[in-house]
Amino acid sequence: MSASPNRNFDRVELEATIRKLIELIGEDPESIELKATPKRVAEMYEEILSGRNVDPADILAETYEADHDEMVMVSGIRFSSMCEHHLLPFFGVAHVAYIPNLSGRIVGISKLAKLVEALAMRLQVQERMTKEIAESIVAQLKPQGVMVVVEAEHLCMAIRGVKSPGSKVVTSSVRGRFRKDPLTRSEALQLIGRERGWGMP
Secondary structure, eight states: OOOOOSOOOOHHHHHHHHHHHHHHOOOOOOOOOTTTTHHHHHHHHHHHHGGGGHHHHTTTEEEEEOOOOEEEEEEEEEEEEEEEEOOEEEEEEEEEEEEETTTTTTOOHHHHHHHHHHHHHEEEEEHHHHHHHHHHHHHHOOOOOOOOOOOOEEEHHHSSSSSSOOOOEEEEEEEEEHHHEEEEEHHHHHHHHHHHHTTTO
């Protein structure tokens, strides 16, 4: 996937829309308390949705020879995103593992965190984000295998509807050796579990 916004971010129009929203919920957008709110909210959206302008391929474009063909994992990558269903945040951690291809070329570990950030900072659903992280690594690095596990809390579950604060959604995307080889998959899950304290009293 690439950075492909249908149109440019229109902060002026968004401010006007937020001002109208404040009116429609019965508040006065010209009050002292709310007068600057449309500007603040528009700026906030521009910041937290800035990933829509980032092409994941650019993040992973630079690789280097490391003579390493065993698992590389970055666990506990913290992220926040915006659910496209209710425009409420979801946030949590991503665990990303891959096995370099036989040439042993790898990407800088910080790039994996940047990849997660770029794909999170846009209107998203957790399932698609998890898949997109894995697909980006497959497309650019051609690894022997990829495994992505994402854990997140969704405010649309915490503060509305079922009102279940603290509940977490866990999604995964598994490719190549991680899918075909149970031992490799188990090793990755054990490493993630150690990071997260799964199975600990």
